[in-house]
Amino acid sequence: MSSSGCASKGRCSVLLNASGCLDALVAPDVARSLDAFVTKTVTPLPRDGNSPVRIAETDVGMLNSIGLANPGIDRFLTRSLPQLEKLGMPIWVSVGGFETDDYADICSRLDDHAAVSAIELNVSCPNVEAPVESAAQIVAAARLATRKPLWAKLAPAVPDIGEVAKAAQAAGADGLSVVNTIRGLKLDPRTLRPVLGPGQGGLSGPALKPIALAAVATCYRATSMPIVGMGGIRTGLDALEFVAVGAQHVAVGTTLFAQNTCSEQ
Numbered sequence: 001m002s003s004s005g006c007a008s009k010g011r012c013s014v015l016l017n018a019s020g021c022l023d024a025l026v027a028p029d030v031a032r033s034l035d036a037f038v039t040k041t042v043t044p045l046p047r048d049g050n051s052p053v054r055i056a057e058t059d060v061g062m063l064n065s066i067g068l069a070n071p072g073i074d075r076f077l078t079r080s081l082p083q084l085e086k087l088g089m090p091i092w093v094s095v096g097g098f099e100t101d102d103y104a105d106i107c108s109r110l111d112d113h114a115a116v117s118a119i120e121l122n123v124s125c126p127n128v129e130a131p132v133e134s135a136a137q138i139v140a141a142a143r144l145a146t147r148k149p150l151w152a153k154l155a156p157a158v159p160d161i162g163e164v165a166k167a168a169q170a171a172g173a174d175g176l177s178v179v180n181t182i183r184g185l186k187l188d189p190r191t192l193r194p195v196l197g198p199g200q201g202g203l204s205g206p207a208l209k210p211i212a213l214a215a216v217a218t219c220y221r222a223t224s225m226p227i228v229g230m231g232g233i234r235t236g237l238d239a240l241e242f243v244a245v246g247a248q249h250v251a252v253g254t255t256l257f258a259q260n261t262c263s264e265q
């Protein structure tokens, strides 16, 4: 397993971007400052995403309802991946879908690409209709489709994330990415109508950190699996807290949108 697709506890520790929070082709220098780049979630067909407004700031973090806008796997493989390869860094591809076969098909198409060092299965996007199959069923299907390291990205808003983590492990995941955003709502104070086009969106940033820390601690206790911890990380101390509760790796997301990411240090 390549070092930055590493899924073995204690061997390596990497800094990643959170999926959907960095375009490596627009900001290659930022991408190169990471140990590996995680793509925006790729789906079988191209998606325009949700109707605007798709991003809103709140007092405690950010709401987004992007809705998995992406070029689809065909264009990703012919256009995006060759350009990403030129960055010369390990690439984790985030994979999404609406049924188990979507995930399995994309995983099998990524399997032969040497530049892809790991696959993150986004089984937890709050902004699109969730697949009817469970996270474990999706992981099991993906496992049959690829030899790449598989990281299951989990949602925080479930009754028992430890059980989901155990099921993903039993289904063949090599690691866990913890956590995706949690659904939130912002109202326009003048109209008392939702600010985001689709109404609700995924909350990320500082408000998510205590929830994410608890989720990482629970998943680590339940499985001892390698975990990419994320949710509101802005400083080195934030990252250290995730490592202290069991994360092997850490990812930064919303803070990459900030004007001055060092202002809190």
Ligand SMILES: Cc1cc2nc3c(=O)[nH]c(=O)nc-3n(C[C@H](O)[C@H](O)[C@H](O)COP(=O)(O)O)c2cc1C
Binding pocket: 018, 019, 020, 021, 040, 041, 062, 064, 066, 068, 094, 122, 125, 153, 179, 180, 181, 203, 204, 205, 206, 208, 230, 231, 232, 233, 251, 252, 253, 254, 255
């Ligand atoms: C604008 C935006 C787009 C996102 N797109 C994706 C995505 O395509 N796939 C995914 O798995 N997570 C996506 N996420 C969730 C992040 O990867 C991450 O799990 C979450 O934002 C928590 O980390 P943070 O608080 O550091 O941002 C997105 C988050 C934001 C803010």
